[in-house]
Amino acid sequence: MAYINLLPWREAARKERQKKYLTVLAATALFSFAAMFSINMLYNAKIDGQLQRNSYLNNEIKVLEQRIVEISTLKDKKKSLQQRMSLIEQLQSSRNLGTQIMDEIASVVPAGVYLTQFEKKGSSLLLVGKSESNNRLSNMLREAESSELLADPLLEFIEAGKDSSTLLSNFKMHLMITGFEAVHGPAEPVTPATGGGK
Structure with a gap:
């Protein structure tokens, strides 16, 4: 019976499996990186959107605070005017x-x-x-x-x-x-x- 050397075929098969493994590994790593990048971009977009909403709310709060100060000032002016009007009415009623x-x-x-x-x-x-x-x-x-x-x-x-x-x-x-x-x-x-x- 003739002697058949299978070592080169096994070596080639082993290299082929190793190549496929590295290819799958690289594909998995690339997919994982893409997925992580996409998730990161999604959360960054949400964070940016929330920061914009927070900034808008802070600006509106400042506007409302200014209006509250103006309303308080107007109330003080109204009270002062009412006191003056009351004093004028008292003076008119008491001048005679x-x-x-x-x-x-x-x-x-x-x-x-x-x-x-x-x-x-x-x-x-x-x-x-x-x-x-x-x-x-x-x-x-x-x-x-x-x-x-x-x-x-x-x-x-x-x-x-x-x-x-x-x-x-x-x-x-x-x-x-x-x-x-x-x-x-x-x-x-x-x-x-x-x-x-x-």
Whole structure:
């Protein structure tokens, strides 16, 4: 039987298998690289898109913050204007208050009652004077109670005059101006001092 040498064929087959293996390995590596590159590009695109959205949102937030500051400024200006308008209305409503008070005092003081002192402190009025009789003072108190501008009349004292030649009695009275607090704000009323009466 003739001797057949199979070594060259085996060597060729081994080299062929090795070549196919390297080819498959290279193809697998190339496919893996392409897949990783594609995935990387996809995620980079998503990240870029998210960064753009974040940038847009940050810009819109800044615009809204500026508008909030403007709205706050406008509210402060509105409040200031409302205060000025309120002050102007108060001044308009109170510019004739002094004349109205004098007219009202003249209308409530009856004949036979004479004022020697007239003082205004805040919303309080102090009247000091002389009266021919207690009935006239009573009439004055009733007139003051029915007045639309005056309120809470309080007779602090009434006493006979020191001069026996006259029949006039000295008196001291407190009154409140109605609506004064709405115009000028609250004021401390004059507290009547204790005194003897007759």
